[in-house]
Amino acid sequence: MKDNNSFDIAVIGGGPAGMMAAGRATELGAKVVLIEKNEILGKKLLITGKGRCNFTHNELDIRKFTEKFGRNGRFLYSALALFGAGEVIDFFESRGVKSKVEQGDRIFPEDGNARDILNVLRKYLAEGKVNILLNSEVTEFKQENGKISQVLLRGRQIYADEYIICAGGKAYPQTGSTGDGYQWAEQLGHTVITPVPALNPVKTSEKWVKELQGLSLKNVSLKLFQNGKKQNERFGEMLFTHFGVSGPIVMDMSKNIGTLLKKGPVKLILDLKPALDFKKLDKRVQRDFQEFKGRMFKNSLKGLLPLSIIPVIIKLSSIEPEKKVDYISREERNKLVRLLKELELTPTGLLGFKWSVVTNGGVALKEVNPNTMGSKKIENLYFAGEILDLDGPSGGYNLQECWSTGYVAGKSAAKGH
Numbered sequence: 332m333k334d335n336n337s338f339d340i341a342v343i344g345g346g347p348a349g350m351m352a353a354g355r356a357t358e359l360g361a362k363v364v365l366i367e368k369n370e371i372l373g374k375k376l377l378i379t380g381k382g383r384c385n386f387t388h389n390e391l392d393i394r395k396f397t398e399k400f401g402r403n404g405r406f407l408y409s410a411l412a413l414f415g416a417g418e419v420i421d422f423f424e425s426r427g428v429k430s431k432v433e434q435g436d437r438i439f440p441e442d443g444n445a446r447d448i449l450n451v452l453r454k455y456l457a458e459g460k461v462n463i464l465l466n467s468e469v470t471e472f473k474q475e476n477g478k479i480s481q482v483l484l485r486g487r488q489i490y491a492d493e494y495i496i497c498a499g500g501k502a503y504p505q506t507g508s509t510g511d512g513y514q515w516a517e518q519l520g521h522t523v524i525t526p527v528p529a530l531n532p533v534k535t536s537e538k539w540v541k542e543l544q545g546l547s548l549k550n551v552s553l554k555l556f557q558n559g560k561k562q563n564e565r566f567g568e569m570l571f572t573h574f575g576v577s578g579p580i581v582m583d584m585s586k587n588i589g590t591l592l593k594k595g596p597v598k599l600i601l602d603l604k605p606a607l608d609f610k611k612l613d614k615r616v617q618r619d620f621q622e623f624k625g626r627m628f629k630n631s632l633k634g635l636l637p638l639s640i641i642p643v644i645i646k647l648s649s650i651e652p653e654k655k656v657d658y659i660s661r662e663e664r665n666k667l668v669r670l671l672k673e674l675e676l677t678p679t680g681l682l683g684f685k686w687s688v689v690t691n692g693g694v695a696l697k698e699v700n701p702n703t704m705g706s707k708k709i710e711n712l713y714f715a716g717e718i719l720d721l722d723g724p725s726g727g728y729n730l731q732e733c734w735s736t737g738y739v740a741g742k743s744a745a746k747g748h
């Protein structure tokens with residue numbers, strides 16, 4: 332008979348991975364405690380997808396899904412086979428939350444509210460009678476004979492047969508993900524691949540960027556160069572901020588930028604008109620100049636560009652703003668076209684963990700069994716979610732990783748209980 336402090340399974344961290352692990356384990360009959368240091372469960376989950384929660388990606392081909400996580404993605408193969416995007420959509424739909432597919436195959440709850448997703452999980456935990464300890468910070472794990480014997484909270488000890496660590500990474504620490512899990516993992520003998528920010532806004536050195544703060548550009552192309560060699564290219568949406576650039580295509584490139592910056596300077600080349608090649612864009616500019624005949628250059632770009640970027644382009648073109656378009660030389664026009672196709676930005680660094688969406692690095696995958704999420708070092712220990720050395724692009728991939736690994740960890744830890 333287990334007392335109030337003794338459980339079959341202790342899950343540490345009440346984020347997406349922890350909630351899924353705890354829910355699945357009780358569904359299979361285990362007595363589970365879920366320990367969370369915040370005053371609520373799923374604090375970060377509530378702000379995902381700008382509060383709308385892009386909870387998975389419309390990609391049912393497991394191989395293609397895993398490829399998005401780079402080389403480490405192979406680790407996810409069996410977890411996705413058991414509980415992939417299709418199963419996750421069914422999981423929420425069968426509990427009353429329909430999903431909708433948006434641009435780029437991103438999947439959101441139909442009513443566009445992350446709270447709907449959290450409510451389903453809370454109900455799932457309540458149905459299984461999971462003991463939820465809020466405002467409960469885990470400080471330490473105790474080991475005996477190669478097994479974890481207890482977990483220490485401030486002022487309380489919890490005993491369990493199995494322990495699942497789902498304490499998240501270091502990204503957005505204001506939501507509770509302060510990297511505590513990495514320290515425990517190391518103390519318990521695991522290797523932790525140095526965590527660095529991923530899906531992070533990028534700082535740039537150009538002063539004019541500030542003038543564009545708040546400007547969002549759709550359907551643009553961004554290329555990343557180092558030593559004249561193209562390293563990455565993305566097409567889609569980006570945003571100018573007071574310190575540099577952000578938005579999906581920048582965030583998805585940020586890990587690459589961070590790594591390359593350690594080796595030397597890099598350049599970003601923004602193509603504002605990727606649908607037109609140089610020749611076609613030049614023709615288009617000539618047509619616009621024809622249309623604005625007799626008018627000043629500064630008033631001739633309205634058809635081509637968003638209003639707020641026009642003064643910046645004019646300044647960078649070095650063409651006299653009051654010059655009549657009729658007198659703009661071919662050379663000047665070429666320079667303008669080049670600016671529109673190859674606007675240069677110089678990254679100086681990433682904004683850091685505080686504004687990072689996900690963590691790159693974490694518990695080394697070679698020390699975790701991909702079929703069970705069980706530790707290969709400690710018999711009664713499991714990991715799930717962002718704490719693992721896995722990170723995908725934006726688009727619902729990262730939450731899917733949490734659902735899949737959480738589900739598998741919960742299932743494996745519950746075995747025999």
Ligand SMILES: Cc1cc2nc3c(=O)[nH]c(=O)nc-3n(C[C@H](O)[C@H](O)[C@H](O)COP(=O)(O)OP(=O)(O)OC[C@H]3O[C@@H](n4cnc5c(N)ncnc54)[C@H](O)[C@@H]3O)c2cc1C
Nearest residue numbers: 344346347348368379380385469499507716717727729730
């Ligand atoms: C702004 C933002 C938007 C995002 N949008 C999306 C999106 O739309 N789609 C997507 O797929 N991904 C998105 N993500 C990423 C996604 O939120 C994470 O991948 C996911 O939350 C990780 O889940 P997790 O359960 O592993 O960790 P977390 O969600 O970080 O949960 C870990 C929990 O552990 C708790 N904890 C930590 N230390 C302790 C301790 N010592 N004691 C007790 N509890 C502890 C924390 O308080 C936290 O609640 C977004 C992230 C951010 C920051």
